[in-house]
Amino acid sequence: MSGNALRSSANIEHNDEVDLNEGKQIELNAIPGSWTSDAWWVEKEEPEEPDLPDNASGLSGKWTSDTNPNNYFEDKFPEPDKPEWNGDISQWNKEQGLYNIDYTNPTSEIYANIGDTTTPTKTSKIAESKWYGGPGYEQITVVGNFSDTQTTSYNKTGDKSGIWDDGLVNNVRVFGENLVLDSSPSETKTDSNNHYGTSQVYGPEELSITSTYTGVHTSDIDIEDFATNTNDDTNVYLLDNTKPTITYTGAGEGSEIWTNVPFTIGMLFKDKDSGLNNIDYRLENEERDTTTNEYLGTNESAKSIDIGRAGQGNVSRDNEIKEINTTININKDGEYYLYLDRLSDPVGNNLFPTTVEKGPYKYDGTRPSVDLDFKGRSYTTTDAAGKTRIEYIADRENKIYLEGWDNISGIQRIEYALIKNNADKTNDGEGVGWTTLHNYNGTGNKYINVGT
Incomplete structure (x- = not known):
């Protein structure tokens, strides 16, 4: 209680004498701390009520206390409530007035290393929110470092209450094929430690988690000391072991x-x-x-x-x-x-x-080519529609030589038909029709020129 009407120059300490000014009261409350052979969390017996001045001006004062260990340890023991108090208060039967006070938060650090299962730390303390992974760097190791070794000017006894418990959680969320990050984690791993039955473990001590899961790793750590001071931290790491x-x-x-x-x-x-x-x-x-x-x-x-x-x-x-x-x-x-x-x-x-x-x-965007060579008599004429054509005179043995070829994909099929006396004989019902000269059946060379 500094900077108040009771005492303006410093905190109230053990065995201090304090004058109560008009209208003031003082309340003493036990503050969680550590225990040693001569210093305890709370006292069993309440201090005696002091004599308070009283005069015609109405000066008065009040003395209240909440230092009863039964009340404190039954109702206000730091969370989590372990180990359960067994009702034995003999350990607090100590000389009145020995208190240790720990107002200082414990310290915590979180970092990650990258490597593989054989060499887990090829790169130590990697950067946050940058991508790591791939061949030889498939495994990330997230480390939480915890201690309760610091004191401040408020710790009048220089006491450190020690680590109550600490924890590390690593959640991995993944990107979907739509490139949106999933809202729920696909992998969750935890590690924790506690000293519920041991006093004044100052550390440092480590917790660690390894993972090869591709995605966004959100790593959280938290620590609490015996005086209920807490600390926590969160880091984000990125791991990619998935091929494009x-x-x-x-x-x-x-x-x-x-x-x-x-x-x-x-x-x-x-x-x-x-x-x-x-x-x-x-x-x-x-x-x-x-x-x-x-x-x-x-x-x-x-x-x-x-x-x-x-x-x-x-x-x-x-x-x-x-x-x-x-x-x-x-x-x-x-x-x-x-x-x-x-x-x-x-x-x-x-x-x-x-x-x-x-x-x-x-x-193949190029048409096949075909050549016709007639062996016999022929002449050029113009039909009634004005179209010029070649007519072959079949009064003797005649032959037509047909040759076809293609530049790249090959000849699939060659067909021909004869027309007699201006009548279309390609489908006369008498079996004349189209005649297949070549039909590629999947064997042989389909690119050799064909003639008949």
Whole structure:
């Protein structure tokens, strides 16, 4: 009680004599502290009530006390209420007036180390809210350090009451595929210690938790001493042990079917945690399903992206590049293959440690070619509609030589039909119709020119 009407220069201490001024009263209350061989939390007996002055001016005073150990230990023992008081107050039968006071909060520190199961501390006391993890750095160790060794000017006896209990909790929340952080933890781990039956354990002492779970690690520590002084702290750490992903659209991962419609290969690169850092891919034109090398190596493309953030702790929370969308257009003849060489995040998680091939992507936008060669008599005439055509005179043995070829995808089928006397005989019901000269059945060389 400093700076008041009772005494303005200092705190009231043991055996002090204090004059009660008009209208003042003093209340003495036991304050939780530690116990030693000669100092106790509270006294068993109340001090005797002092003589209070009384005069015509109405000076009066009041003496109250709440130092009864039964009252204190039954009703006000620090939480948690362990061990339960057994009702034995013989330990407080000490000389009146020996009190220890601890107003100083205990100290606590929280930090984290990163490494693997073999070498847990490759980097000590990592930064908060920065991404760590990946090969060789898969494990985070969160450490809580606790002690009750400090005193302040208020601790008149220099006493420290010691650690009552301490605890460490690590909650991990993860990012969903929508890049939103889950509201509930996916992993919770705890560690704790107490000294309910032991007095004056000052520390320092440690608690620790290890985890390899990808996500946002929120680590909380708390400590309470025997005098009910408390302290707590919270740190946030980021761990990423998950590889990036790729989603294909458009032509997707390729097909063995040739097409004459231009198409695109769509790719969405994503890393929902530490983000993207390196993307390397290339599209090459090859000749695996053709007999021509005319298009070999043409219309190719390659891309290499390096964001420049590789390493532990180089990317901060909310500064990640989590998605990159790209497309490749194919509108030139060729048989293409997509090679994915690398897709990695800053901490080294790589979806493609070795090159992955996708494809083929087959495009043929060029029509086949055909040549006709007639061996016999023919002449050019104009029909009634004014169209010019070649007519063949079949008064002797005639032959028509037909030759077809294709530049890349090959000849699937060649058909021909004969027309007689301006009548369409391609479907006359007499079995004349279209005649198949060539039909590729999946074997042999479909690119060799065909003639008859």
